[in-house]
Amino acid sequence: MLLTTPMQNRNKSQELLVNWNSREARYDFDYSKMRILIVDDSLFDRDLISNMLITLGCDPERITIVHDGQQAVEWFRQHPCDLAFMDCQMPIMDGHQATRTIRVFERQHNRKATPIIAFSSDAAPADRFRALASGMDDFLAKPFRKAGVSQMVEKWLITSH
Numbered sequence: 001m002l003l004t005t006p007m008q009n010r011n012k013s014q015e016l017l018v019n020w021n022s023r024e025a026r027y028d029f030d031y032s033k034m035r036i037l038i039v040d041d042s043l044f045d046r047d048l049i050s051n052m053l054i055t056l057g058c059d060p061e062r063i064t065i066v067h068d069g070q071q072a073v074e075w076f077r078q079h080p081c082d083l084a085f086m087d088c089q090m091p092i093m094d095g096h097q098a099t100r101t102i103r104v105f106e107r108q109h110n111r112k113a114t115p116i117i118a119f120s121s122d123a124a125p126a127d128r129f130r131a132l133a134s135g136m137d138d139f140l141a142k143p144f145r146k147a148g149v150s151q152m153v154e155k156w157l158i159t160s161h
Contacts, residue, residue: 069098
C-alpha cells in the first residue's frame with residue numbers, strides 16, 4: 001500500500017512519505033494509545049516525524065509538539081507521556097540539557113523514567129555517546145525512516161503496554 005495525497009495539498013514531509021512502502025514498518029503494535037512528545041525547532045522535522053507516527057497508527061490528538069528544550073521541560077512537568085523524541089541541537093535549551101532537567105524532575109517526583117530518543121543530523125559515535133550520557137535512552141540519526149521510528153517506538157514501549 002502506498003500513501004497518496006493530492007500533489008497540491010502536500011507539504012515537503014508528506015512528499016517524502018508518499019513513496020514509502022507501508023510494509024517497511026511492522027503493524028502488530030497498537031500505536032493509537034501512545035502519548036508521544038516531539039521536541040524540535042525544525043518545522044520540517046516536526047512535521048516529518050509526526051506524519052510518520054500518524055501513518056503508523058498514532059492518534060494525532062495524543063502527539064504533542066514543542067519547539068525547544070525549555071518548552072519540553074515545562075510541558076513535561078505538567079503532562080505524562082509514554083515516549084519523547086528530542087532533537088539534540090535547539091535554541092534556548094538544547095536536548096541534552098532538557099533531558100538532564102527532565103531526569104532530575106523524574107527522580108524528585110518518583111516518576112518512572114520516560115524513554116527519550118535523541119535525534120540529530122550529527123550521527124558520529126561521539127554524538128550518540130553525548131546523547132546517552134545526558135540521560136537519553138537511544139539515538140536516531142536524521143534523515144528519519146519510518147522503519148527506524150517504528151522500531152524505536154516498539155523497542156521502548158512494547159514491554160510497558
